[in-house]
Amino acid sequence: MGALSYFPDADSEQQKILQAVSLAGMDREASCILEGKPIQEKTEEILTLFEAGCSAGGAKPKVLASFQGDTLRIGPQISSGREDWIIKLSNIPTADKDSKQEGRMEYACSLMARAAKIEVPPSRLFEIDSPKEKMKRGLFGTHRFDRDRTEKIHIHSLAALLQKDFRTCEISCEDLASVTLKLTRDFSQLEQVLRRLVFNVAVGNYDDHAKNHSFLMKTSGEWKSAPAFDLTLSAGMNK
Numbered sequence: 001m002g003a004l005s006y007f008p009d010a011d012s013e014q015q016k017i018l019q020a021v022s023l024a025g026m027d028r029e030a031s032c033i034l035e036g037k038p039i040q041e042k043t044e045e046i047l048t049l050f051e052a053g054c055s056a057g058g059a060k061p062k063v064l065a066s067f068q069g070d071t072l073r074i075g076p077q078i079s080s081g082r083e084d085w086i087i088k089l090s091n092i093p094t095a096d097k098d099s100k101q102e103g104r105m106e107y108a109c110s111l112m113a114r115a116a117k118i119e120v121p122p123s124r125l126f127e128i129d130s131p132k133e134k135m136k137r138g139l140f141g142t143h144r145f146d147r148d149r150t151e152k153i154h155i156h157s158l159a160a161l162l163q164k165d166f167r168t169c170e171i172s173c174e175d176l177a178s179v180t181l182k183l184t185r186d187f188s189q190l191e192q193v194l195r196r197l198v199f200n201v202a203v204g205n206y207d208d209h210a211k212n213h214s215f216l217m218k219t220s221g222e223w224k225s226a227p228a229f230d231l232t233l234s235a236g237m238n239k
Contacts, residue, residue: 002156003146003153023128023139026074026089027089027090027137034061061089062086065084065085066083067082067083067085068083072126083143084143084144084147085141087140087141088106090137090139101137101138102140104125104140105232106140107123109232110140112203116195118192118228119227120227121143121145121227123142126139126140145229146226154217155214155215155226156215157211157212158171158213158214159210161183161215162210164210166210176193176210177190179215180215183215183223186224189224200231203232203233205230205231205233207230207235207236214226
């Protein structure tokens with residue numbers, strides 16, 4: 001994530017297997033991994049694609065994807081003419097997938113946040129067939145704000161900037177406001193902070209920790225708040 005590069009290039013092998021694959025298949029294989037069941041097909045390729053998405057972190061398994069026109073391809077990709085996305089898969093048991101439409105919930109929250117004048121990345125609902133129900137399940141996808149076509153954009157989380165463990169709840173809302181003003185020198189960014197905090201209380205998002213607030217740095221050295229992300233109904237970490 002962000003603009004840091006590592007050598008040797010770990011993405012070199014992942015780029016070779018960039019392919020058009022089924023999101024439903026990826027979601028099914030994610031459940032197999034989480035439930036300790038054997039992967040059903042293309043084991044090496046599936047694991048490599050999941051490994052690429054692990055860099056995004058978070059509780060849910062994710063895949064990196066890109067659009068070129070209407071064609072969706074899964075895998076890490078930085079090339080001209082493509083839009084880079086992150087798609088969240090399900091981290092609940094297969095038996096409960098149809099009853100818990102967490103992808104639709106997060107998509108609805110992204111639309112509500114946009115209506116509340118919160119800056120959020122473009123989002124999209126990817127519908128996949130459900131093996132049990134007639135209604136399709138939805139996977140939440142969001143545009144990567146650390147990418148602008150071929151440009152990589154530096155990103156730092158609030159927890160990383162303060163060198164604090166986000167799981168210990170040492171960082172307060174006042175810390176977030178203070179860091180935002182010092183970095184951006186823009187009072188309109190403080191308004192965004194307030195809108196996010198109020199929104200999370202309103203929708204019942206208890207996963208509002210210091211790793212879910214980030215800042216972007218342009219090549220000029222100018223900082224700004226990253227668009228809001230992980231805005232959804234949540235009981236919090238490890239629940």
